[in-house]
Amino acid sequence: MADEFIKGLGILTGAGLGWMVLAGWYNTPEFEGAQLTAPNPGTVGAFGEPALLLKEGLFWFAILGALAFWILIPAAQQARERLAE
């Protein structure tokens, strides 16, 4: 169970760090305003398009990964144990 916790925490923090950096690059137009949550800029160029895609992917990976390892997998294990009894 501790293994599942650190896997979920690692995914949450690692992917969250990547998301934060990319959001800091592309979604923080100014200091005195919305930081990390501003809408995507219109033209981002050849490197920006995959970066924005990666940002979205990291965001959902952080949330769904932590959810999977903290809730779904332990729940499935417990359900399997109950069924085995």
Add this chain to the structure above:
Amino acid sequence: MTDDTTTDTDREHRTDDRDVATDGGTETATDGGSEPKTDGSGTGIVPPDDEVPTWRERKERRQGLARLTYEYFERSRREDEDLRRESTYLDRDVLAFPTWPHETVRNLALASFFTGMIIFLSAALPPHIDAPADPSSTPAVILPDWYLYWSFGLLKLGPLNPDLTILGGDKLMADRTYGVMANVVVVGIIAMVPFLNKGSARRPVEQPFWAAVGVSGVVFAFTISVLSVKNLIPIPEHLLLDLTFLLPVVAAIIAYPVLKAMREGYMYDLNRRYYRLRPPK
């Protein structure tokens, strides 16, 4: 030449004796050894099971605190043994880790991680550096250092300052005075807590109520800090003010039953044994 030979032989004999005593093979060697082992622990880190009295044998006839200590260690040893038996990890019979290399490598790993994180963040997200400050004009955003945001947030509680009908809709004190009084109230509550609860719990599960109070305090410190930078938060102002005071209560309401439920676990039983060793309150 002859004397030297004799000395060598003597030393060899003595070494042999000590080896025998260390092994603990025979009764005579143990009794006649130059270093009597009064604690019965032997010289090895992990004593062999067949020659050393167990914790039970050693402590059985003792009373009082020594017996409680023995009970705790025996219990924790049993729990540890059971856990090791059912664990899938490799079994290691060590009592501690040496400073070199284990602790040093671990500390180097931790120091490298945090240094690398500082370098990574400063390179990937360079801090915003504004134009040099102009002392003749007040900037649009005035903020203290982040660890004082909570106090700054308390200064922004103007909407809570009541308009009193008895004063003809006026306020009893100015919003800024009200904010300063809010600081006094919060600091006063924090100062009262040690008189209400001594804090003898070593784990949150031991006192779920006070742990829940602590959780609500931590959450309130966070939400009031968020309120202080409300111009940067994409949440409507009145909703943010409501959340500032609702979230700590919600967090406490969640924390209390969770901690209550955690009392059923393995660690709580172990801790209950442990704090029987403490002096009474």
